Amino acid sequence: NDVTTLAEIAAERRAPGKWEVGPIIAGSVEGMEPETARNPATGAEIGKVVKASEADVETALSAARAWNAPVSERAAVLRRAADLYEENFGELFALLATEAGKTLADAVGELREAVDFLRYYAGEAERQTAPARGIFTCISPWNFPLAIFSGQIAAALATGNAVLAKPAETTPAIAAWGVHQMHAAGVPSDALQLLPGDGSVVGAALTSDPRVNGVAFTGSTATARRIQRAMAENLEPGTPLIAETGGLNAMIVDSTALPEQAVRDIVASAFQSAGQRCSALRCLYVQEDIAPTIRTMLIGAMDELALGDPWALSTDVGPVITAEARDDIAGYVENAEAEGRLIHRLTTPGAGNFVAPALIAVDGIADLEREVFGPVLHLATFKSRDLGKVIADVNATGYGLTFGLHTRIDDRVQTIADAVHAGNIYANRNQIGAIVGSQPFGGEGLSGTGPKAGGPHYLARFTRAEAPRHNVAAGAPADPAGITA
């Protein structure tokens, strides 16, 4: 593929016909009543989803077989899947826009990250072979419906496990697309099965059935706690839970920062993907000397954002995932407005699940009661002498996912990086867009269990590398004289 510009890439998108997706299991599907799936930008019907029934989960669990081909073969198949992802991207980009509301730029990032995960874990598995655990449950989020979905699965498959994947309820068609590419590349149908459905049915069964030997989960901190409880009650002690959860991410911009660069990075960190990233910037702290400049430039930059249907090439900010999410976030912003804290807000385009990017004044991060998963940025100012207090407040949230810093004081980068509890700290750049291999992604505290995705330690937890194994101990040879001390 020699396509290079977004226009050329867009030309490859094929408007998808109405699709129907359901469980992809090694056995016959029972399924639930089909439900209508809608485009978050337009509300139009895009397809039908058949959710997995309890019987389908049972069929999949009893059919699941660990993938015991040699690691070189597994790696080759995953690399072939990466090639297929790249070859068939036109179809994928159409689904990313219509099912997940992804702009073209976000779709490019999504594909890139998915492919990177497949190739990276293929290579890592060959470098660090260890026995598989058995059956892995992979529960993935809608905000990276291909990248995180594929990353979890690739890690589990590369190490030789069988995977039962539960995609997010709102993005099953993108997940099914990924499974089709993986099966076409040679992943056996009993090693990778897809169970679209509800958390209360599919998720609950896949995290409490004793046949499950490990769980990878990305989503909210509250759901991670629920999963952990179910696992503790029902699974073998020591069964790994690899969880990536929420964040309440801050950035500090001090008075030595370059305003143009800082504002560009603030806008990308807070509003790209409509703020629907756990890594997104939520609370910006600007040193008071340059706060008026940054504030004016930030409002100007927000006004340049094109909000609308992600199918359009010019769109920067697409819709949020569901009407419920829109109402929740819009309600939050209206509440801030009623309290006189709304600094700036764009205009919402007509129909669809749109939330206009908004800037809200706060005294500090302690004013944020929860992670608002949308294009909402909070702004606080600080005095130089209060820098220590700002960092203490950021740490006190208990989350520890991403943290951004803009400064021209060299020493300060290291001092602050040492003081802040966060898995990913970014200086003088945006704070989203971790890179598989070179910038592994993961959080501390309430933000996740580690190890970081896309990093060298991730695969070990999918294996029995460190698990207790039985020893065969031979007795010492008998004392020839028959005398023991």
Ligand code: UN1
């Ligand atoms: C998430 O939002 O769930 O660094 C993870 C990033 C992405 C990961 C975000 N690669 O922004």
